[in-house]
Amino acid sequence: MIHIITDTGSDLPKQLSDEYNISMIPLVVQINNEEYLDRSNIEPKQLYTYMKDGAVPKTAQVPPALIKETLTSYAKNGQPAIYITLSSGISGTYQTAVLMKNEVLEEYPDAQIEVFDSQAASLGYGLMVYEAAKEAKEGKALNEIMNTLQHYQKHLESIFTVDDLEYLLRGGRVSKTAAVMGTLLKIKPVLHMEDGKLFPLEKLRGKKKVLGRMVELMKERAESLDDITIGISHADDTETAQALKELIIEETGNRNILITMIGCAIGAHAGPGTIALFFLNTPKKVY
Structure with missing residues (x-):
């Protein structure tokens, strides 16, 4: 059976x-000059507590040696594996993984190891990983799973909103003036992923309007919402995530909704209160 590998950014x-x-490689977050491994020796809720207390966390790539060690463990046992990474548009993890894969293949030239750039973040590529793992369990061939991943990469929609523009300001996503005015006017941005990078889409006042608009965008962009898994991730805001889920059920009838908390790798940049919505704009093809 083909083994699926990902990192905690999923x-x-x-x-x-x-x-x-599924093998889960931890991404690295640095808080108050201390280095932690996401979901290994720090949980997301702890990160958000630090951030609410004023800490400014930074993220770092997975140590190359850890990636190489993971890939080698499958190569030397002759087990095919696919490593699905955080988008290369916002992290260097994919490029590092490709370098490590090439080093592994020098030692094990017959190994079947693939590294796939999700061009997504958070549960966006978590849904890809989930689908790939289901297909692997069904016994599908490596090329079939890669085709499914490419379909997800092409058709996945990722829509975000943040609770506090200050965190986007730190990451250079908005200007200081926009952040100050946005906070005063309770303006909340709606953002989306395009070509693996995060871009502003709209600005709205009030959380309720933002959630309604996120669902509207999903209905506008999706061919069909009947036969897909919808993902919601949140940065320590279960109440809003649940409200979004209920709104989706009310508006679309789709109850196949997966909710999870955003981990340290993405949460360090987006900040507490972030809400993200993920879905395919066209149903998965049957190969």
């Missing part, structure tokens, strides 16, 4: 990674 719920035996 925010895949632990029960799913355990159920499908």
Whole structure:
């Protein structure tokens, strides 16, 4: 069976990674000059507590040696594996993984190891990982799973909003003036992923309007919402995530909705209160 590997930026719920035996490589976050491994020796809720207390966390790539060690463990046992990474548009993890894969192949030239750039973040590529793991468990071939991943990469929609523009200001996503005025006027941006990078889409006043607009955008962009898994991730805001879920059910009838907390890798940049919505704009093809 093909083994699926990902990193903690995928925010895949632990029960799913355990159920499908998915290898999870921890991303690195630095807080108050201390280095932590995401979901290993720090949990997302702890990160958001630090941030609410004024800490300014930074993120770092997975140590190359850890990626190489993981890939080598499958190569030397002759087990095919696919590593699905955080978008290369916002992280260097994909490029590092490709370099490590090439080093592994020098030692094990017959190994079947693939590294796939999700061009997504958080549960966006968590849904890709989940689908790939289901297909691997069904016994599908490596090329079939890669085709599915390419379909997700092309058709996945990712829509975000943040609770506090200050965190986007720190990351250079908005100007200081926009952040100050946005905070005063309670303006909340709606952003989306395009070509693996995050871009502003609209600005609205009030959380309720933002959630309504996120659902409107989903209905506008999706061919069909009947046969897909919809993902919601949140940065320590279960109440709003649940409100979004209920709105989606009310507006679309789709109850196949997965909710998870945004991990340290994405949360360090987006900040507490971030809400993200993920869905395919066209149903998965059957190959």
